[in-house]
Amino acid sequence: MKKHNFSAGPAILPAPVLKEAAKAVANYQGIDLSLLELSHRGPEFTAVIEEANALMTEILSLPPEYKVLWLTGGASTQFFMAPMNLLNEDETAVYTDTGTWANKAIKEAKGFGKVEILASSKDQNYNFIPKGYKIPKEAKYLHLTSNNTIFGTQLHKFPKSPVPIVCDMSSDFLSRPVDVSPFGLIYAGAQKNLGPAGTTVVIVREDILGTVKRFMPAMLDYRTFIKENSLYNTPPVFPIYVSMLTLRWLKKQGGLKAIQRKNKTKAALLYTEIDANPLFKGTVAKEDRSLMNICYVMEEKYAALEKEFLAETEANGMVGLQGHRSVGGFRASTYNAMQKSSVQALVDLMQDFARRKG
Amino acid sequence: MKKHNFSAGPAILPAPVLKEAAKAVANYQGIDLSLLELSHRGPEFTAVIEEANALMTEILSLPPEYKVLWLTGGASTQFFMAPMNLLNEDETAVYTDTGTWANKAIKEAKGFGKVEILASSKDQNYNFIPKGYKIPKEAKYLHLTSNNTIFGTQLHKFPKSPVPIVCDMSSDFLSRPVDVSPFGLIYAGAQKNLGPAGTTVVIVREDILGTVKRFMPAMLDYRTFIKENSLYNTPPVFPIYVSMLTLRWLKKQGGLKAIQRKNKTKAALLYTEIDANPLFKGTVAKEDRSLMNICYVMEEKYAALEKEFLAETEANGMVGLQGHRSVGGFRASTYNAMQKSSVQALVDLMQDFARRKG
Numbered sequence: 001m002k003k004h005n006f007s008a009g010p011a012i013l014p015a016p017v018l019k020e021a022a023k024a025v026a027n028y029q030g031i032d033l034s035l036l037e038l039s040h041r042g043p044e045f046t047a048v049i050e051e052a053n054a055l056m057t058e059i060l061s062l063p064p065e066y067k068v069l070w071l072t073g074g075a076s077t078q079f080f081m082a083p084m085n086l087l088n089e090d091e092t093a094v095y096t097d098t099g100t101w102a103n104k105a106i107k108e109a110k111g112f113g114k115v116e117i118l119a120s121s122k123d124q125n126y127n128f129i130p131k132g133y134k135i136p137k138e139a140k141y142l143h144l145t146s147n148n149t150i151f152g153t154q155l156h157k158f159p160k161s162p163v164p165i166v167c168d169m170s171s172d173f174l175s176r177p178v179d180v181s182p183f184g185l186i187y188a189g190a191q192k193n194l195g196p197a198g199t200t201v202v203i204v205r206e207d208i209l210g211t212v213k214r215f216m217p218a219m220l221d222y223r224t225f226i227k228e229n230s231l232y233n234t235p236p237v238f239p240i241y242v243s244m245l246t247l248r249w250l251k252k253q254g255g256l257k258a259i260q261r262k263n264k265t266k267a268a269l270l271y272t273e274i275d276a277n278p279l280f281k282g283t284v285a286k287e288d289r290s291l292m293n294i295c296y297v298m299e300e301k302y303a304a305l306e307k308e309f310l311a312e313t314e315a316n317g318m319v320g321l322q323g324h325r326s327v328g329g330f331r332a333s334t335y336n337a338m339q340k341s342s343v344q345a346l347v348d349l350m351q352d353f354a355r356r357k358g
Numbered sequence: 359m360k361k362h363n364f365s366a367g368p369a370i371l372p373a374p375v376l377k378e379a380a381k382a383v384a385n386y387q388g389i390d391l392s393l394l395e396l397s398h399r400g401p402e403f404t405a406v407i408e409e410a411n412a413l414m415t416e417i418l419s420l421p422p423e424y425k426v427l428w429l430t431g432g433a434s435t436q437f438f439m440a441p442m443n444l445l446n447e448d449e450t451a452v453y454t455d456t457g458t459w460a461n462k463a464i465k466e467a468k469g470f471g472k473v474e475i476l477a478s479s480k481d482q483n484y485n486f487i488p489k490g491y492k493i494p495k496e497a498k499y500l501h502l503t504s505n506n507t508i509f510g511t512q513l514h515k516f517p518k519s520p521v522p523i524v525c526d527m528s529s530d531f532l533s534r535p536v537d538v539s540p541f542g543l544i545y546a547g548a549q550k551n552l553g554p555a556g557t558t559v560v561i562v563r564e565d566i567l568g569t570v571k572r573f574m575p576a577m578l579d580y581r582t583f584i585k586e587n588s589l590y591n592t593p594p595v596f597p598i599y600v601s602m603l604t605l606r607w608l609k610k611q612g613g614l615k616a617i618q619r620k621n622k623t624k625a626a627l628l629y630t631e632i633d634a635n636p637l638f639k640g641t642v643a644k645e646d647r648s649l650m651n652i653c654y655v656m657e658e659k660y661a662a663l664e665k666e667f668l669a670e671t672e673a674n675g676m677v678g679l680q681g682h683r684s685v686g687g688f689r690a691s692t693y694n695a696m697q698k699s700s701v702q703a704l705v706d707l708m709q710d711f712a713r714r715k716g
Contacts, residue, residue: 012395217437
């Protein structure tokens with residue numbers, strides 16, 4: 001019996017993907033070698049990365065000018081690679097400060113050019129998404145974080161931007177259909193909806209590259225990865241393989257529209273309970289609630305019961321529900337691979353807990 | 359029956375490591391979750407990375423001023439991270455040009471400071487290791503490549519250096535005892551002797567850091583990884599886990615002295631056959647022959663038989679023996695995890711082939 005895994009990341013992966021991945025580590029497709037021992041330039045891995053690129057292109061309906069790249073170093077590496085590749089020292093990039101990671105992205109960008117913060121919800125502990133700010137058309141790009149993993153807010157509508165959007169989609173990548181045309185660059189660490197930790201996907205519109213004048217090492221230049229099809233050096237073979245399996249699974253689920261429906265159903269189930277249950281309350285503005293990371297706390301008068309409730313979740317086979325220290329309380333991450341039955345189990349426990357303790 | 363895997367990298371891993379890794383992907387230690395789904399800050403992975411660090415420290419007999427770091431991006435990322443962290447624009451680093459990767463390291467370093475090439479074997483297609491060069495004591499560091507994977511040469515004795523040595527040990531890391539005291543920094547992609555592709559180990563003497571004046575993004579500053587114990591952001595969990603398993607295996611084998619003995623025996627077996635067999639010849643200076651990557655070709659008069667011999671290796675369950683395009687012929691990589699019986703199988707085939715075709 002598998003645990004109900006509410007971890008924020010590395011996070012739950014589909015059971016059939018894990019089964020296939022375990023087999024590949026033991027003996028890849030019956031060739032009497034482990035996937036881990038295969039040359040990244042051999043026919044087996046070439047087929048893997050080509051299928052991963054084709055599936056990503058199909059699932060996201062990417063036009064041909066968008067390239068799919070497989071990197072390492074997480075979103076934290078993209079925080080500086082994006083400005084390093086896009087922003088000259090005398091140019092300005094505009095950012096919104098919507099959470100811990102957006103804040104770190106801002107800090108890194110300042111090392112490469114001018115940075116203007118258009119809007120911030122920092123004063124309110126990032127419990128809402130600022131809107132209605134003006135985006136200057138002279139800016140080189142607008143940087144957004146589509147989903148704030150720590151605080152549980154999500155951009156449900158992207159602003160209309162006169163400049164290309166660079167977006168950290170780490171924690172809601174592939175959870176819903178996205179029209180990529182306003183985006184110059186999308187990046188996402190794999191370890192939420194895509195695969196295990198160890199690879200980072202970058203989707204880049206090729207024409208936004210090549211305008212910066214600084215020296216860039218080969219491994220920090222997106223054009224190296226485009227030119228070499230992510231095989232300039234040895235890529236993270238296993239994380240890319242598992243991501244490919246997850247993309248296969250996602251396609252089989254019906255793609256982004258179908259997964260979005262499921263994600264909406266799961267999130268609605270839990271938010272409805274949070275709002276109805278007298279012991280709990282949500283922490284963010286309702287209109288900005290994330291469908292991926294659902295943050296909530298105990299109502300003040302029940303605050304002393306927090307640890308007890310957490311212990312009960314664990315006793316009932318649920319893991320990863322402790323909230324991030326920046327928010328406290330609980331965080332239920334309900335990524336693509338989570339079954340509705342796991343959310344139902346949590347809701348049932350909340351109801352039962354309220355009956356016993358309320 | 360497992361194949362005889364002579365791949366240069368990603369390369370053979372010990373069979374018990376692969377078995378354990380496959381189990382961890384399916385269900386980690388019976389906790390009803392996959393290792394791939396676990397938080398990198400949870401108790402399970404904390405134990406993994408702590409054990410990996412302790413084993414590395416023990417196996418390499420590292421003094422306390424040396425830190426073990428787990429990064430991503432391969433040696434190709436270290437080619438620029440090392441000079442970025444160590445070399446100011448007006449300072450000089452000295453390099454030896456002993457192969458394709460050394461050459462790339464030189465190229466990247468030029469982006470950060472002055473680079474002087476002390477010696478090169480490029481004119482001879484890198485078929486020997488230059489020696490006897492003078493190392494200026496004003497240099498910031500000396501960069502060496504301990505083993506040249508593509509050309510099959512290895513530094514059997516490190517030069518006495520008045521300045522700290524920075525060394526790319528990717529393809530002979532943990533294959534023999536090394537006195538680390540002359541080294542300021544050692545780096546190695548995992549995918550040869552240590553684990554699967556997807557993590558890079560850096561061993562750094564802390565006091566060589568902190569002298570450069572440039573802006574460095576958090577993810578490119580070695581001090582970030584020291585301070586956060588390689589957990590500033592989500593690390594490549596699975597590649598680090600498998601590396602830890604390989605370190606456990608290596609300790610069980612008796613450590614570096616014992617593995618060196620085995621590696622010497624395996625290499626001697628094959629080099630003896632190459633020298634004795636009238637159809638084959640080695641490609642590099644005998645005194646510089648690598649114990650990890652054994653490069654050889656057909657004698658001229660038998661050149662037409664190359665493809666036939668390669669086909670026979672494959673028919674006999676051997677993979678990865680085709681030489682790199684820069685050298686041609688054959689390359690047998692005989693990393694730590696390779697059994698003597700695999701080398702013996704290759705030697706037997708060479709003898710049999712000579713009897714039939716010579």
